[in-house]
Amino acid sequence: MSATHASGPRGAASANVRSNAEIIEDIPEPPIASAVAAEMPGGVTGDDPQTPASWTDVTIHDVYDARVRIAPHLARTPMLTCRTISQLAGTDLGFKAELFQRTGSFKSRGAMNAALQLTPEQRERGLITISAGNHGQGLAYAASKVGTRAVVFMPRMAVPTKIDAIRGYGAEIHFSESMDDVFERMDEYRLAHDLTFVSPFDDPAIIAGQGTVGLEILEEMPDVENIVVQAGGGGLLSGIALTVKTLRPEVRVVGVEPRGANKIRKSLDSGKPERTGPIVTVADGLAAPFAGNLTQAIIGHYVDDVVLLEEDEIIHAMRLILERMNVLVEPSGAASLAAVLTGKAGIEPGSQTVVILTGGNVDRDKLKSLL
Numbered sequence: 279m280s281a282t283h284a285s286g287p288r289g290a291a292s293a294n295v296r297s298n299a300e301i302i303e304d305i306p307e308p309p310i311a312s313a314v315a316a317e318m319p320g321g322v323t324g325d326d327p328q329t330p331a332s333w334t335d336v337t338i339h340d341v342y343d344a345r346v347r348i349a350p351h352l353a354r355t356p357m358l359t360c361r362t363i364s365q366l367a368g369t370d371l372g373f374k375a376e377l378f379q380r381t382g383s384f385k386s387r388g389a390m391n392a393a394l395q396l397t398p399e400q401r402e403r404g405l406i407t408i409s410a411g412n413h414g415q416g417l418a419y420a421a422s423k424v425g426t427r428a429v430v431f432m433p434r435m436a437v438p439t440k441i442d443a444i445r446g447y448g449a450e451i452h453f454s455e456s457m458d459d460v461f462e463r464m465d466e467y468r469l470a471h472d473l474t475f476v477s478p479f480d481d482p483a484i485i486a487g488q489g490t491v492g493l494e495i496l497e498e499m500p501d502v503e504n505i506v507v508q509a510g511g512g513g514l515l516s517g518i519a520l521t522v523k524t525l526r527p528e529v530r531v532v533g534v535e536p537r538g539a540n541k542i543r544k545s546l547d548s549g550k551p552e553r554t555g556p557i558v559t560v561a562d563g564l565a566a567p568f569a570g571n572l573t574q575a576i577i578g579h580y581v582d583d584v585v586l587l588e589e590d591e592i593i594h595a596m597r598l599i600l601e602r603m604n605v606l607v608e609p610s611g612a613a614s615l616a617a618v619l620t621g622k623a624g625i626e627p628g629s630q631t632v633v634i635l636t637g638g639n640v641d642r643d644k645l646k647s648l649l
């Protein structure tokens with residue numbers, strides 16, 4: 279077993295690991311993307327239902343903007359390696375360890391980026407969102423940093439540790455009985471209290487924030503040939519894909535969904551937005567009932583393939599990461615490795631591949647049965 283905080287699986291010297299401050303100094307002056315976003319209908323969230331989404335709505339400049347904006351508040355996550363799992367997978371693996379991000383998942387990147395672009399009036403009133411848990415934690419944390427109110431609508435069966443953490447950051451929680459009515463209930467509350475909605479995934483600020491993971495991967499593993507990314511509503515996948523394909527178009531980007539939450543694959547196949555059927559997956563972070571208009575447009579343009587996983591494949595990968603790396607990821611966080619181990623991600627043997635360990639907020643009550 280070797281799980282090291284390295285700059286890359288090839289064991290590049292730690293001298294190559296640059297601090298956020300150094301990286302930020304090298305970033306070219308960003309254009310006015312954030313200023314444009316602030317002018318959009320719906321504020322920074324840009325949630326104007328009248329405007330059809332286009333893959334051009336978020337650019338690499340938005341991602342560079344996001345990095346500068348969020349860096350003072352968030353961690354630079356490590357790229358881990360594990361020789362045993364690399365051998366099993368037949369590919370030189372880097373594990374981008376987003377479970378060590380503030381709040382235990384990458385979600386705080388997008389949330390922080392959105393919160394930092396609020397107008398003073400929006401900040402005065404507060405934020406509202408819907409979440410299975412990790413976006414709620416990210417938004418609650420971000421709201422506490424910018425000094426605004428956060429309201430999170432969640433399904434009642436959400437993971438208790440995620441509920442506790444959201445409350446711990448000072449946000450208010452409203453429960454709904456199912457994912458089906460949670461959107462409607464949230465919207466009623468939003469209108470009544472004039473709050474700004476921050477989508478968990480379908481928002482230019484969220485996508486650009488998640489895209490910063492892509493910038494870090496390219497720096498930490500410069501010879502990367504494949505990046506495998508798990509998708510719920512597709513914010514992380516679209517952010518990484520637009521970043522990586524803009525800077526290094528030859529890198530293969532593969533998305534991963536549980537078969538029991540297959541909205542993105544289904545929409546790509548039919549060519550129109552589709553809902554997941556009855557959601558059946560242990561990976562609660564990937565259980566979005568539909569993808570976003572914007573995320574789907576970006577994924578359709580940039581992503582090479584989206585593959586489906588069975589439940590036992592996700593659980594097997596989660597166990598392997600724990601046994602071989604001493605790292606406890608939540609089921610959603612193990613899905614990208616599962617796609618590599620099963621061969622579904624279609625990785626060329628011997629190539630260099632990054633998988634994302636997206637979150638570590640495990641349901642403690644379910645842990646025993648999962649393992």
Ligand SMILES: Cc1ncc(COP(=O)(O)O)c(C=O)c1O
Pocket residue numbers: 383410412413478479488508509510511512513514515562563564566608610611636637638
């Ligand atoms: C741990 C984890 N991984 C992946 C995802 C998927 O992210 P997205 O909705 O941006 O596709 C989520 C979403 O909540 C998550 O919590």
